[in-house]
Amino acid sequence: MSKPRKKGRDVHGIFLLDKSQGMSSNDIMQKVKRLFNANKAGHTGALDPLATGMLPICLGEATKFSQFLLDSDKRYLVTAKLGERTDTSDSDGNVVQTRPVEVETSQILTALEGFRGEILQVPTMFSALKHQGKPLYEYARAGITIEREARPITIFELKFIDYQAPYLHLEVHCSKGTYIRTLVDDLGETLGCGAHVTMLRRLAVADYPADKMLTLEQLQQIAQAQSFDEMDALLLPSDSAVSRLPKLMLTAEQSKAAGFGQRVKFDNPQNLYGQVRLFSDENLFLGVALIDPNNVIRPQRMINFS
Numbered sequence: 277m278s279k280p281r282k283k284g285r286d287v288h289g290i291f292l293l294d295k296s297q298g299m300s301s302n303d304i305m306q307k308v309k310r311l312f313n314a315n316k317a318g319h320t321g322a323l324d325p326l327a328t329g330m331l332p333i334c335l336g337e338a339t340k341f342s343q344f345l346l347d348s349d350k351r352y353l354v355t356a357k358l359g360e361r362t363d364t365s366d367s368d369g370n371v372v373q374t375r376p377v378e379v380e381t382s383q384i385l386t387a388l389e390g391f392r393g394e395i396l397q398v399p400t401m402f403s404a405l406k407h408q409g410k411p412l413y414e415y416a417r418a419g420i421t422i423e424r425e426a427r428p429i430t431i432f433e434l435k436f437i438d439y440q441a442p443y444l445h446l447e448v449h450c451s452k453g454t455y456i457r458t459l460v461d462d463l464g465e466t467l468g469c470g471a472h473v474t475m476l477r478r479l480a481v482a483d484y485p486a487d488k489m490l491t492l493e494q495l496q497q498i499a500q501a502q503s504f505d506e507m508d509a510l511l512l513p514s515d516s517a518v519s520r521l522p523k524l525m526l527t528a529e530q531s532k533a534a535g536f537g538q539r540v541k542f543d544n545p546q547n548l549y550g551q552v553r554l555f556s557d558e559n560l561f562l563g564v565a566l567i568d569p570n571n572v573i574r575p576q577r578m579i580n581f582s
Contacts, residue, residue, distance in 0.1 A: 284315035285504070288336035288579075289511025294489035295323055295331040295478075304492055308333050311499045312507060320345035320481065320517075324457075326368050329353075329478030330489055334517070340577045341517035341564065348482035348520075349432065351449045354473055356460045358442040361470035365400055365457035375469045377442045384439055387466045388446075391459060392434050396426035400458045429454045443474070483519060488512065514579065515553055515561040524552045524565075530573070531556035534565065537575045544571040551576070 291308060295301070301322035309317035318339040320332045329352075334342045359377040362369035433449035448456060457473050464471025480486060490498075490510065498507060524546070526534060533540050534554055549569065554562040563578035 284309075284313045286336055287312055287314045287504075287508055287511070288338050288514055289334075289508070290338050290514065290516055291333045291335065291495075291511055292484055292489045293331045293333050293495075294491045295328055296491060296493075297328050298325055299492075300325055301331060304331070305333050307492060308495065309335070311495055313504070318342050321350075321452075323478060324366065324368070324476065326366050326473070327476040327478060329476075330481050330484065330486065331478070332481055332484060332517075334514075335511065336514075337579050338514035338517060340579075341514060344517050344564075345481055347452045349449065349451050350454070350478060351447070351480040352456055353437075353475075353477045353479055354446050354448060354456055354460065355475035356444045356446070356463070356471045357474045358444060358464060358467065358469050358471045360442075360472055361461065361464060362472045364472075365455075365461040366473040366476070369472070373470055377469045379441070379467050379469055381436075381439050383467060384444060385436060387463060388434050388436060390466065391463060392431050394428060394430050397429050397453075397455065397458055397462070398426045399424050399453075400455050400461075427453060431459075444471070447479075482517075484512070484516070513561065518551075518553050518564055521551050521553045521564065522546075522548050523555060524548055524567075524573075525555050525559070526557060526562070526573075528557045531560075531562060534562055534573060534575050535578065535581070537578060539575070540573040542571060542573060554578075 293304065293308060295304060301319050305317055305319045312335055314335040316336050316339055318334050320334065320342045323329070323331055332345055358379060359375055360371050361373040363372050430451040431448065431454070432451070433447070435447040437445040437447055439445070448459065456476055460471050460473050530540050530542065544567065549567050551564055551566055554565050556562055561579060564576050566574045566576055568574060
């Protein structure tokens with residue numbers, strides 16, 4: 277029985293999309309996939325339709341490493357409106373409570389101190405976290421509230437930018453799993469007036485350069501005027517998703533074995549342990565492996581070169 281024909285090209289790499297407001301992350305990912313005529317694509321953590329900014333889109337074999345970007349830290353620029361609380365904690369929702377704003381800048385600076393470092397956060401009901409196989413937002417839209425456990429997150433930096441009542445502008449550098457809408461909602465409750473997000477822009481994901489981002493409109497113009505070779509030149513290499521992992525160069529023999537998913541015993545002169553990036557003797561990215569305490573390379577996610 278013959279294999280089903282692939283739909284699209286075998287194109288591999290990561291496109292840095294500057295997401296516009298209003299579209300879902302999945303819808304815009306599908307548009308990027310079609311423009312590249314790629315046979316496989318995936319994004320690295322959804323941005324709300326309200327949000328704009330960096331959305332790395334993995335194509336082809338790069339999709340195997342999307343989880344590393346999902347787990348990476350992020351940086352955001354956010355505008356919060358004080359005095360109004362909404363059911364989604366952003367301006368796409370309905371206002372459920374209005375309170376007077378009698379807040380001074382000094383009070384905001386004091387309140388921000390309590391949200392820096394390692395904190396616990398209860399995920400919003402309007403999130404993609406699943407309960408019994410269904411996303412929480414589906415329950416929320418049906419008027420059902422599910423009990424959620426607080427989860428540990430880290431706010432590496434919470435920078436005050438400006439406050440012109442009722443609007444507060446902040447920059448947030450945070451760990452994976454942080455909900456900026458929830459952070460703003462919690463801050464509003466601490467200030468006693470309520471708050472919700474009116475603008476959210478993702479500035480950075482991991483170490484990706486913001487100047488490499490392109491909007492969907494820019495990509496569409498390039499796709500109309502240029503060849504696939506020129507479009508593919510826009511892609512960042514697949515190993516950029518795991519750039520924070522140590523690099524391990526293999527011999528030709530080790531490369532062949534690891535490429536087949538076989539475990540490889542080696543001398544480990546660099547004393548590397550845990551996850552690493554594997555490169556062949558020709559400096560070709562092979563994938564990600566785990567080095568165990570017995571100096572054995574255990575392939576985990578490997579590039580398929582067939």
